[in-house]
Amino acid sequence: MSNKVWVLGNGQLGAMLAHAGQPLALDVRPIDIMVPTAEQLAMQSNDIVTAEREQWPESALSLQLSEHPKFINGPVFGRLADRFTQKSLLDELNVATAPWELVDDNSDAAELYRKYGERVLLKRRTGGYDGRGQFWLKQAEQTQLPDDWRNEAIAEQAINFDEEVSLVGARTHDGRCVFYPLTLNLHQDGILMASISPLPRLQALQAEAEAMLTTIMDGLDYVGVMAMECFRVGEHLLVNELAPRVHNSGHWTQAGCHIDQFQLHLRALCDLAVMTPQVNFQCVMVNLIGIDKDDRWLSLPNAELYWYNKEVRPGRKVGHLNLSVKDNETLASSIAQLQQWMPAQYQAPLAWILLHYQA
Incomplete structure (x- = not known):
C-alpha cells in the first residue's frame, strides 16, 4: 500500500483531505492544477491519485496526475462533470431523475414547454455549480431559446420538490x-x-x-x-x-x-x-x-x-x-x-x- 496520495486541486477540499490523512499516516499532497506548469512530480508507481474537483485545465502537471495508473476513478470524473453524460448514466441505470433532454440545433422553446411545462431549466453541460450556469425558460416571458445555449446545455423539467x-x-x-x-x-x-x-x-x-x-x-x-x-x-x-x-x-x-x-x-x-x-x-x-x-x-x-x-x-x-x-x-x-x-x-x-x- 502506498502512503502517498496526490490530489488534483488544492482548494479547501484538498486541504481537508490532507488534514484527514495525518492520523492515518498518509502523506496527502494537494496540487495546484490551475497554474500551468512543466513541473514533474516525484511520483511512485504505487502512489494513489484522486481529485477534489470534476474538471481541471490540461497541463503537463495535470496530465501526469490524471494519466497515473493508480488515478482512482479516472474515467468517472469526466463522465459526471458533463450533465449530458451524467443524466444519461442515471437513465441507463434506471435511477429516478427529473425528465430532461439535450438542447441542440433542433430544439424549440414551444416544444420544450409542451413537454415539460411553463418553466424549463437550462443547465450548462459543464461547470456552473453554486447556482451559476443556469437559465430559466419561462413561457410567459420567452418564446425563443437563447442561441448560445444550443449544444451547450440540457433542458430539465422544473421539479416542485418538498x-x-x-x-x-x-x-x-x-x-x-x-x-x-x-x-x-x-x-x-x-x-x-x-x-x-x-x-x-x-x-x-x-x-x-x-x-x-x-x-x-x-x-x-x-x-x-x-x-x-x-x-x-x-x-x-x-x-x-x-x-x-x-x-x-x-x-x-x-x-x-x-x-x-x-x-x-x-x-x-x-x-x-x-x-x-x-x-x-x-x-x-x-x-x-x-x-x-x-x-x-x-x-x-x-x-x-x-x-x-x-x-x-x-x-x-x-x-x-x-x-x-x-x-x-x-x-x-x-x-x-x-x-x-x-x-x-x-x-x-x-x-x-x-x-x-x-x-
Missing part, C-alpha cells in the same frame, strides 16, 4: 458500500447555506437513497466517497446532481461522526479498513459565504470553525461552522448569537435551522 436532501456514501475496492445518514440542505441563490444531519424523519427515505447510490457506484465501479444530491418529492427521491468526491453537504461529519467523509474517502482509496460511520450526535453545518472571519464564532460552546484562508469575495465559500446538537438549549443559544453577529443574508438560513433541526 425539500432538498443529500446522501454521502463510500464504496471500497471490493464493492462494499457504507453510508452516512441523509442530510437536509438549504440552498439560497443556488449556494448551499446550511445542512442538518441526522434527522429522524428522513430515516424512512434512507433505504431508497442507499439503493440509488449503490446502483450508481456499482455501475461506475467507483471507489471512495460520492455525494448524491436529491429532491424529495412526497415519499420518494429524484437525483439532482452527483459529485464523485467529498462534498460540501458532508462537512457536518467532521464534528458528528467517528469517521468523517475525508478520512472515509482516503480509507477507501488506500484499501484501509472501511467501517460504517458511527454518528455521535446531530450536527448543523453553516456555510460561510463571502463573509469576513469573526473570532466571536469561536466563543460558541458547540462550534467548530473551519476557515479556508481564501480571499473573501461575494458568493465565495470561505469557511464553515459545525454546530453539535447535544441539547436544544445550547443550539438555540448559539443560533441566537449568530443571528446577532451575521449579516442579513444569514437570517433566513439561521431561522430555517431552528425550524427544522428537531423535525
Whole structure:
C-alpha cells in the first residue's frame, strides 16, 4: 500500500483531505492544477491519485496526475462533470431523475414547454455549480431559446420538490458500500447555506437513497466517497446532481461522526479498513459565504470553525461552522448569537435551522 496520495486541486477540499490523512499516516499532497506548469512530480508507481474537483485545465502537471495508473476513478470524473453524460448514466441505470433532454440545433422553446411545462431549466453541460450556469425558460416571458445555449446545455423539467436532501456514501475496492445518514440542505441563490444531519424523519427515505447510490457506484465501479444530491418529492427521491468526491453537504461529519467523509474517502482509496460511520450526535453545518472571519464564532460552546484562508469575495465559500446538537438549549443559544453577529443574508438560513433541526 502506498502512503502517498496526490490530489488534483488544492482548494479547501484538498486541504481537508490532507488534514484527514495525518492520523492515518498518509502523506496527502494537494496540487495546484490551475497554474500551468512543466513541473514533474516525484511520483511512485504505487502512489494513489484522486481529485477534489470534476474538471481541471490540461497541463503537463495535470496530465501526469490524471494519466497515473493508480488515478482512482479516472474515467468517472469526466463522465459526471458533463450533465449530458451524467443524466444519461442515471437513465441507463434506471435511477429516478427529473425528465430532461439535450438542447441542440433542433430544439424549440414551444416544444420544450409542451413537454415539460411553463418553466424549463437550462443547465450548462459543464461547470456552473453554486447556482451559476443556469437559465430559466419561462413561457410567459420567452418564446425563443437563447442561441448560445444550443449544444451547450440540457433542458430539465422544473421539479416542485418538498425539500432538498443529500446522501454521502463510500464504496471500497471490493464493492462494499457504507453510508452516512441523509442530510437536509438549504440552498439560497443556488449556494448551499446550511445542512442538518441526522434527522429522524428522513430515516424512512434512507433505504431508497442507499439503493440509488449503490446502483450508481456499482455501475461506475467507483471507489471512495460520492455525494448524491436529491429532491424529495412526497415519499420518494429524484437525483439532482452527483459529485464523485467529498462534498460540501458532508462537512457536518467532521464534528458528528467517528469517521468523517475525508478520512472515509482516503480509507477507501488506500484499501484501509472501511467501517460504517458511527454518528455521535446531530450536527448543523453553516456555510460561510463571502463573509469576513469573526473570532466571536469561536466563543460558541458547540462550534467548530473551519476557515479556508481564501480571499473573501461575494458568493465565495470561505469557511464553515459545525454546530453539535447535544441539547436544544445550547443550539438555540448559539443560533441566537449568530443571528446577532451575521449579516442579513444569514437570517433566513439561521431561522430555517431552528425550524427544522428537531423535525
